[in-house]
Each structure stands twice: as C-alpha cells, then as structure tokens.
Amino acid sequence: MRTSDPRVVVGLDNGGTANNATLLDASRRFLVDRLVETPSRVLEGPKVAVEALAEAMENVLALTGTDPGRVAAVGLDTPGPASAQGVISSRGATNFSAPAWRGYDFRGAFEERIGLPVIYNNDGNAAALYAHHAYFGPEEAVLHSSVSAIVGTGLGGGVIVEGQVVKGAAGMAGELGHVFIPMDGLIGEGQSVPGCNCGFVGDVESVASLTGIEKNLLPYWLTRYPDHELARAESIRKAAKLVRGYGERGDPLALQLFEQQAMALGRLFTIAANFSDPDAYFVGGGVVEAAPHFRDWFLTKVREHTQLRAEQEAVVHFALVPDLDMAGSRGAAIAALETLPPL
Ligand SMILES: [Zn+2]
Numbered sequence: 001m002r003t004s005d006p007r008v009v010v011g012l013d014n015g016g017t018a019n020n021a022t023l024l025d026a027s028r029r030f031l032v033d034r035l036v037e038t039p040s041r042v043l044e045g046p047k048v049a050v051e052a053l054a055e056a057m058e059n060v061l062a063l064t065g066t067d068p069g070r071v072a073a074v075g076l077d078t079p080g081p082a083s084a085q086g087v088i089s090s091r092g093a094t095n096f097s098a099p100a101w102r103g104y105d106f107r108g109a110f111e112e113r114i115g116l117p118v119i120y121n122n123d124g125n126a127a128a129l130y131a132h133h134a135y136f137g138p139e140e141a142v143l144h145s146s147v148s149a150i151v152g153t154g155l156g157g158g159v160i161v162e163g164q165v166v167k168g169a170a171g172m173a174g175e176l177g178h179v180f181i182p183m184d185g186l187i188g189e190g191q192s193v194p195g196c197n198c199g200f201v202g203d204v205e206s207v208a209s210l211t212g213i214e215k216n217l218l219p220y221w222l223t224r225y226p227d228h229e230l231a232r233a234e235s236i237r238k239a240a241k242l243v244r245g246y247g248e249r250g251d252p253l254a255l256q257l258f259e260q261q262a263m264a265l266g267r268l269f270t271i272a273a274n275f276s277d278p279d280a281y282f283v284g285g286g287v288v289e290a291a292p293h294f295r296d297w298f299l300t301k302v303r304e305h306t307q308l309r310a311e312q313e314a315v316v317h318f319a320l321v322p323d324l325d326m327a328g329s330r331g332a333a334i335a336a337l338e339t340l341p342p343l
Pocket of ligand 1: 196198
C-alpha cells in the first residue's frame with residue numbers, strides 16, 4: 001500500500017467493562033500508542049452496547065484529530081463464543097448475559113449503525129493476529145504461520161497461517177483451550193484429572209487458565225502443602241489470583257503449579273507441531289505479564305515441554321504476545337486493514 005494512501009482503520013476491542021480503541025493507517029503505523037478506553041456497557045444490552053462502540057470510535061478519532069471521512073473500515077473483536085460473522089452464541093456468553101444478546105448479530109448491528117464495513121474476530125484470534133504481525137513485521141507476516149496461547153480466565157488464542165486467522169467453517173477454529181492433551185505425567189500423585197467449564201475432562205484450559213488454578217490445580221497443591229499461607233486465604237478464588245506473586249518469589253507450591261500449566265501448553269504446542277508445524281509459538285496472558293525472571297522461566301518451561309523434531313527445532317521461534325492489553329484492538333485493526341481494496 002502506498003504511504004500517500006489517506007485511509008485509516010479503527011480497531012475496537014470490546015470487553016466486559018471497557019472498549020479499547022486504536023487507529024491504524026494504510027502504511028501499517030498505529031496512531032495510538034496507549035490504551036484508549038471508554039465504557040463498553042455490554043451489561044445494559046445490545047442497543048446500548050452498539051452506541052458505546054460508536055462512541056469509542058468517535059473518541060479515538062477525536063483524540064488523534066483524525067477526519068472521520070478517512071475511516072475505510074472498522075475491526076471489532078469480542079470475547080466468544082460467537083460465529084465467524086460476529087453473531088453472539090444462541091446459548092449466551094459470559095460477557096453477554098442479557099437474553100437479548102442470544103443469537104444477536106453484534107457485528108451486523110454495528111455496521112448498520114456506522115455505515116462502514118465492520119470486520120469481526122474473537123478476542124483470542126485478534127490478539128494472535130497482532131502477536132504474529134508484531135513479531136514477523138508487515139512484510140514477512142504473510143510468509144509465516146503461528147499458534148498463540150493466551151492464559152487468562154480461560155485459555156484463548158488462535159492459529160495464523162500465512163498471516164491470516166484460521167476461522168474454520170463455523171468460526172470455531174483456534175479454540176485451543178478445549179483441545180485434549182495427555183494427562184499422564186502432568187497431573188501429580190493423587191490428583192484427579194481436571195475438568196473444564198466446557199464439559200470436557202483433561203483439556204488444555206482445565207489446567208492452563210485462572211479457572212483451572214482455582215478449580216483444579218490449587219486445591220490439589222494445597223493438599224500437598226497444607227501449611228501454605230494460601231491455605232488461609234479468604235477464598236480459593238482470592239488465593240488463585242495471588243499464586244502468581246508467589247511464583248515470582250520462587251515459592252515451591254507456585255512453581256510446581258505453574259510448571260503444570262507450562263507442561264499443558266507444551267503438550268498443546270506438540271500437537272500443533274504435528275498438526276500444522278507452525279514457524280512460531282506465542283504465549284500470552286497474566287502469567288507472562290509478570291516479573292521478567294518469572295516470565296522467562298515460564299516460557300523456557302513451555303519450550304522444554306514442547307516436543308519438536310530436530311528439523312523443527314532448527315527453525316522454530318518461541319516468544320511472548322506483546323502489549324497484551326492492546327493486542328485485541330490492534331489485531332482487530334490489522335484484520336480490517338487487510339480487507340481494504342488497493343486504491
Ligand atoms: Zn474445555
């Protein structure tokens with residue numbers, strides 16, 4: 001694309017409390033280098049939330065002094081489950097609890113509201129797309145493939161092939177959290193096989209997520225360390241949030257717990273290696289938003305537990321998902337930019 005191309009795209013990351021907005025120009029330069037947040041108001045239902053998205057867009061344009069006439073498309077991402085076209089699941093979704101959200105065409109409604117093309121991705125896929133482009137750069141991105149795993153409340157992420165998000169027939173590709181992994185040698189002595197909110201037993205998210213820590217890992221490790229300070233926390237939910245701080249300080253319980261998470265991600269990446277042999281594996285989320293020594297330890301452990309062939313070892317990259325709080329909006333913007341026809 002020529003640098004004289006005046007077009008810009010807006011990226012909007014729709015979260016439970018805030019919309020995070022960014023702006024990308026046609027030369028692939030982000031015009032915003034920080035979080036630009038406005039209330040998402042998703043709890044107030046779809047109509048209010050669509051208006052809130054429009055406000056988020058107007059706000060980032062005003063903030064950067066950008067003429068709204070230059071906006072050629074908008075990228076939108078939300079947490080799932082939703083279809084590839086941005087229709088919220090008919091069974092509802094955590095962030096979209098009001099009945100009016102069920103089966104709601106969020107992307108379509110927003111597109112109608114603003115009269116511009118809106119390109120949808122789920123938040124895991126958008127962050128994966130940003131990680132991929134940030135790592136390889138705009139020129140090289142199309143030459144490479146990657147798998148991103150982002151450890152949050154659940155386990156999100158995405159699969160990128162030749163610079164593009166793999167969405168799948170129903171929009172459900174890249175649901176890495178619900179891939180089964182072998183539990184043999186991962187779970188400790190007397191530890192039961194962990195269950196996931198999705199109903200599966202022994203998938204990646206059942207171990208590698210905050211929910212997994214709270215429901216599965218921490219209750220087990222506290223039986224092994226009954227005198228641990230975390231056993232006296234007000235609730236298991238609070239204790240689960242504190243465990244990363246213990247990991248940073250080298251606490252043995254926390255390190256064993258996080259090694260289980262690293263092993264789960266390594267086993268997921270081993271499956272990916274045999275499935276599509278990507279160039280790069282990216283890890284993101286709270287566990288790597290930690291002190292550098294702990295973050296590096298975790299990434300090293302993930303790599304140790306990823307079994308690659310010698311030919312793969314020679315070319316593979318392991319890295320962190322950068323700028324995690326902005327990765328969704330930035331990935332959404334990249335996806336929108338890629339849909340623009342040449343001028
Ligand atoms: Zn699951």
